[in-house]
Amino acid sequence: MxxxxxxxxxxxxxxxxxxxxxxxxxxxxxxxxxxxxxxxxxxxxxxxxxxxxxxxxxxxxxxxxxxxxxxxxxxxxxxxxxxxxxxxxxxxxxxxxxxxxxxxxxxxxxxxxxxxxxxxxxxxxxxxxxxxxxxxxxxxxxxxxxxxxxxxxxxxxxxxxxxxxxxxxxxxxxxxxxxxxxxxxxxxAAAEAAADAADAEREAAHRAESHHAEDSAAFHAATRRAARPGMAAWCLALGFGLFALFEVGLLGLLPTLLVEQAGLSAAAAGQWTGVASLAAVGGSGIAALLQRHAVPARWPALLALALPAVLLWGIFRPAPDAAWAVGLAIACNLLGGVFASYAFAMLPRVAPRPAQLVRVNGLITQCGASGSLLGPPLMAAGVAWGGWTGAAALGVLITLPALPLAWRAFRGR
Missing domain, CATH: 1.20.1250.20 (MFS general substrate transporter like domains)
Structure with a gap:
């Protein structure tokens, strides 16, 4: 080795x-x-x-x-x-x-x-x-x-x-x-060689443990089935897609809210939106600290997913205080960084084999990109339907199905 x-x-x-x-x-x-x-x-x-x-x-x-x-x-x-x-x-x-x-x-x-x-x-x-x-x-x-x-x-x-x-x-x-x-x-190259060797060992162990190792056709069929995303992987990908829909929708509408409702200039609104986006990095640092102390992932991830839906009511409302709205937006994105960090850290756990890892990451990419595309127009539709509080209500509706998905994805991991 x-x-x-x-x-x-x-x-x-x-x-x-x-x-x-x-x-x-x-x-x-x-x-x-x-x-x-x-x-x-x-x-x-x-x-x-x-x-x-x-x-x-x-x-x-x-x-x-x-x-x-x-x-x-x-x-x-x-x-x-x-x-x-x-x-x-x-x-x-x-x-x-x-x-x-x-x-x-x-x-x-x-x-x-x-x-x-x-x-x-x-x-x-x-x-x-x-x-x-x-x-x-x-x-x-x-x-x-x-x-x-x-x-x-x-x-x-x-x-x-x-x-x-x-x-x-x-x-x-x-x-x-x-x-x-x-x-x-x-x-x-040395790091890649070590990874290749580890992958080969895991695949060899899988083949040795297979009940159909002596039957090549049956073994390869079982290998193809094992490479497909499992239930936990699907839940992680779909939950991440809903998270991206909420997160990008919030950031997409935040500058307009700060200009039209909070009275900031366009330049200031853009700057504070950038600060809110970068707050996700701080959330990743919090997640890394929790992981370093072996804190189980499920509850921090669920709280980081659920709390922004509550905070959104303080942001998306008529004539919010600018400092209050910006502060809550920063908190939302800080929590978003926590959830995103746990989601990517879970990727190798829900897809432990190399073939699974590639497929599940592609699935997460597709769900996240779909959420990013749909988030701003859906949130804007919420504003058109019920004013700014309508967008906050839509944020709750997006979060509700994401919670059981995340619960299943992080179960026992």
Whole structure:
């Protein structure tokens, strides 16, 4: 057996790939006021360009996981980074809506390639150093969206000042290309060898324990069945999708609430929304601390899922106090970071075999992306139906089915 090496160089490299992918969520939002008039886009056209990144995950997440397993996880990841680089370079030359959307589609493919492979590789590589290391590594991964989104938005806005919006997009493409080269040449081969050896040992043990080991056809059929997501995995994925619907819906409507109801300027509302989003990182730190002290996952995860639905009534109401609304939004996202961390830490537990891990991660990606797409329009429909308190009521309706799903996913784990 290959002597285990420290997985952290590989984990941090993979986390950087996740940050690069998530940065694509924030960069066009930050640059929209500049490129929209420059390209002659309507507001709807700019919105399509921004949201298109999640379409691939919402429609093809589960399928992408299976294809990545067939093509090779690291190869798919590297291909995704190359796609992000090419899309960044290409979108800097866009002359209209059609070309911008075309490059955004390539960017969506790169984003999906990274998000369906990086957490699986992190889970595999970190397990060689022990279950506790794996849990911490997956907790780190759970922060990639808020951190990457914030870095993408702030970085694109800062780069656009001296370089213009095209220069900002070009710089993003160059950074993705540098990361793709680093992934190719600085990959810790020793950590991957240890993970491969551990996977081989687990598969050999499974085959030895199978009652049908002597019957190759029966064994392979049983292996295919075992690779399918189980009930706990489905509950985790669906619960995470409902969580994403609530969380992204809250963040999507928060700037409008703060401007129209709390009296803040658009700039201040955007800044405080960014602070609220980054609060999820603090929640991940709390989850890591609880895991370090071996606190059972179920109750912290359930409380982190349920409490934001209560706090939402203090945010989504007519004429809220600005400081009160912002503080509660930060608390909601702090709790959201706790739940997201536990959800990703549970991924290797509900999918202990390598083939399961890829499929379940693809399923979680698809459910999370679907929730992210549906969250803002559904919450906006709640406002149209019953005012701001209607959105709070909708948040409760979203949370209620998520709780039993999370209860089942975290049962006895």
């Amino acid at each position: 290959v002597k285990p090496a420290s997985p952290w160089p590989a984990v941090l490299l993979l986390y950087a790939a996740g940050l690069m992918a998530a940065a694509q969520l924030g960069k066009l939002s930050a640059l929209a006021p500049v490129f929209t008039p420059a390209l002659g886009l309507t507001l709807a056209g700019a919105a399509w360009a921004i949201s298109l990144l999640e379409v691939g995950g919402a429609t093809l997440g589960a399928v992408a996981g299976l294809l990545a397993q067939r093509w090779g996880l690291r190869r798919t990841l590297q291909g995704g980074l190359v796609a992000l680089a090419l899309a960044g370079l290409g979108s800097a030359t866009a002359q209209g809506q059609a070309s911008l959307l075309g490059w955004r589609l390539l960017e969506a493919a790169g984003y999906l390639s990274v998000t369906v492979t990086a957490p699986v590789l992190i889970a595999r590589l970190s397990l060689a150093a022990g279950a506790h290391t794996q849990m911490l590594a997956m907790t780190l991964w759970s922060t990639f969206v808020p951190v990457g989104l914030a870095l993408g938005a702030s970085g694109a806005a800062a780069a656009a000042l001296p370089l213009g919006w095209r220069g900002a997009l070009l710089a993003g493409g160059v950074l993705a290309a540098v990361l793709a080269v680093a992934m190719r040449w600085r990959w810790p």
